[in-house]
Amino acid sequence: MTRQAYVDGRFLPIAKARVAVEDRGYQFADGVYEVIKAVAGEPCDLDRHLARLERSLAALRIPVPMSMPALALVVREALARNPIRKAIVYLQVTRGVAPRNHLFPRDARPSLVITVRRAPFPSDRERAEGVAVLSLPDRRWGRCDIKSISLLANLLAKQEAAEAGCREAWLVDEAGRVTEGSASNAYIVDSEGRLVTHPLGPRILGGVTRSVILELAREAGIEVVERPFTLTEAKEAREAFLTSTTSLVLPVTRIDDRVVANGMPGGTTRRLARLYAERSGIPEAATGLRERRSIASCRG
Numbered sequence: 001m002t003r004q005a006y007v008d009g010r011f012l013p014i015a016k017a018r019v020a021v022e023d024r025g026y027q028f029a030d031g032v033y034e035v036i037k038a039v040a041g042e043p044c045d046l047d048r049h050l051a052r053l054e055r056s057l058a059a060l061r062i063p064v065p066m067s068m069p070a071l072a073l074v075v076r077e078a079l080a081r082n083p084i085r086k087a088i089v090y091l092q093v094t095r096g097v098a099p100r101n102h103l104f105p106r107d108a109r110p111s112l113v114i115t116v117r118r119a120p121f122p123s124d125r126e127r128a129e130g131v132a133v134l135s136l137p138d139r140r141w142g143r144c145d146i147k148s149i150s151l152l153a154n155l156l157a158k159q160e161a162a163e164a165g166c167r168e169a170w171l172v173d174e175a176g177r178v179t180e181g182s183a184s185n186a187y188i189v190d191s192e193g194r195l196v197t198h199p200l201g202p203r204i205l206g207g208v209t210r211s212v213i214l215e216l217a218r219e220a221g222i223e224v225v226e227r228p229f230t231l232t233e234a235k236e237a238r239e240a241f242l243t244s245t246t247s248l249v250l251p252v253t254r255i256d257d258r259v260v261a262n263g264m265p266g267g268t269t270r271r272l273a274r275l276y277a278e279r280s281g282i283p284e285a286a287t288g289l290r291e292r293r294s295i296a297s298c299r300g
């Protein structure tokens, strides 16, 4: 199968897809993006992703490239042209093409690129045993709530974590509190069984998965507390985990040199992982059983 990319109004084989050298995404990282999971061609939480895209664009004063219903149709068309059962859609909008100048161009049209590929979900082993994270200073800018393509601080943190044998970096602010991961949201379960995660605001990206997980937790009768937690609290927590569109719900069983609790994924984490995987139409992602038939139950 030849993967098809969408570039500014047309689909073409990905090897032939090109953007202009003066695209402001290329020169300034002047753009925003979304990563959307899809199962059997059905995008998960598409409305939430498009709502966040609209917020990111508005925050940077980049015009929408087309209406959100039209964009939803293009996403579905991209999935139809790339029939991958468990896929992720990458969607990027930049301010457009213009001679290099820091000031916003007057008449540039936003550029839209969409690609689809196989979802890099965590391995059975990672889900069953949990993963290690490395704590690092949060060196990002003051508007982490915008899903900007400017990700250098995130890349550096993730690379450092990987080189230390860790799956993710947990970013720590000047007061010693964990904001989020380099590409995921961070959670602990405290000694009272409460689910604790950093509140929304400019210090974190409001994850679509985060919004779903908090709903699922409340529906399941788990108390949710949206407050920052410290790195020390995390190391002493009963459970820890991270979430993202592609990581799903991933148990964290080691933070730096410290094993979390007994070193195994905790009960609340496993429960939320199961609820989330079922809701996403990939129940096998919770059980570790491969390719069990799934009921697509993802709400738009």
Ligand SMILES: Cc1ncc(COP(=O)(O)O)c(C=O)c1O
Residues within 6 Å of the ligand: 035, 154, 180, 181, 182, 183, 184, 185, 204, 205, 206, 207, 208, 209, 210, 243, 244, 245, 246
């Ligand atoms: C910095 C950051 N936080 C959180 C997330 C999780 O967001 P979502 O659940 O929408 O994938 C991501 C996803 O890429 C991210 O880059």
